Amino acid sequence: MMTLANRVIRQTINDKRSVMMILVAPLLVLTLVYFLLGDSNYVPTVGMNKNTIPAPLVTALKAQNLDIADISSNDAQHAKQYLKDHQDVDAIFTISKSSGMNITMYEPSSKGSKAVSEIQKAMASLNPTAKMKMSYVYGTQDESTFDSLGYVFLGLFSFFLVFIISGMALVRERSGGTLERLLMTPIKRGEVILGYTIGYGVFAIIQAILIVLYSFYVLKLSSVGNMGWILAAMVLLAVTAVSFGAMISVFASSELQVVQMIPFTLIPQVFFSGLIPLDLIPYHLGNLCYIMPVYYGVAAIKGVMVYGDGFLQIWPYLFGLIVYALLLYLLNTRALKKFRKL
Known part of the structure; x- marks a missing residue:
């Protein structure tokens, strides 16, 4: 039994590819996963018309980990078209009397999710029960x-x-x-x-x-x-x-x-x-x-x-x-x- 085990060990050591597979490959893949799935320093950009957003909410949003892009009221009304033309903006946040609070994103993605999370944190500090509607230029919220x-x-x-x-x-x-x-x-x-x-x-x-x-x-x-x-x-x-x-x-x-x-x-x-x-x-x-x-x-x-x-x-x-x-x-x-x- 030990003779067979020794032979297997020697064969494996002599096979450089097997050694790489056992020792190097897991470390390489784990390092890659660490860089790709670890905490990202990405700061989302949210577009909004500050004139239509209450001042306390604007202040709360500025305190969050996001960048605010001030857009015109016309761009806010046509949020989907604006996102098509400005893909450096991750979400558009609007408030209106008829439809309430809305967040429009380009597509379902981790960047958009991060923008939504920061907006929700700001809103929770003022009104924890507030509800927001979300929509996408491409894709839907309920898709699998x-x-x-x-x-x-x-x-x-x-x-x-x-x-x-x-x-x-x-x-x-x-x-x-x-x-x-x-x-x-x-x-x-x-x-x-x-x-x-x-x-x-x-x-x-x-x-x-x-x-x-x-x-x-x-x-x-x-x-x-x-x-x-x-x-x-x-x-x-x-x-x-x-x-x-x-x-x-x-x-x-x-x-x-x-x-x-x-x-x-x-x-x-x-x-x-x-x-x-x-x-x-x-x-x-x-x-x-x-x-x-x-x-x-x-x-x-x-x-x-x-x-x-x-x-x-x-x-x-x-x-x-x-x-x-x-x-x-x-x-x-x-x-x-x-x-x-x-």
Whole structure:
């Protein structure tokens, strides 16, 4: 028994990837979570017309942890349009005799929630029983978590599953000798990568279409924009996932090692997919989203589903996915050179 235990310990110590998985990966992920989910120093901005707000309430609001933007009465009356034009303002606070106290936000988010919390603290110091109505430019207060974050799950599930399948399959091809025999033929390395990408990309596209149709027609996920653009973003994201899986497989010698790389390759992308507002992340770490392929796909899907965007609004994200896929293709073609014996 002890002999077997000693052998397992020695094998694990000699496997650098296993050591990294056991010792380094948890610390890396926990550190990332600490920065992303820890206390934020973000100070929300609330727009209001001070002439329509009682002076004691204005004083109480100034004592809270928020910035006040003085807006005109016309802007206050058209709060939703103002928020569309000024996304640096997190909420509009208005008081009228007919509708009472109202808080208008751009969309359900932690930034808007923080603004509401500060307003409620100020109001509680004056009138604890006061009630406020809340509304959004995009989204509703009573929508479920799945409805409000459905765009994130669409992108993540598609990318994660395709990455796992393509990465493991390519490692199996190499370990079985199929890839080496293929490279001994006159076929070019670029054609090999393109062939694998097209082959697995077909199933990735089918999966993306199936996920979208099932989510909208069976799970009743709602979308403001055209479903066709959602499919386009999902397909591009799935094809990028195939290339991403191929790149990771180059550095793995077994299916297990592909799984071991998940904490370093996939988990960080979850946090930069839209679950957390990127401008709330300290030390400008939110800018890391631009090296995450999931960010581009999820941002395009959100634009269509939540804001009703069309091609003119989402094309930068689609272009980002195309550029990412092309760069991965070039990297994979170059990396494949080390497996060519002849």
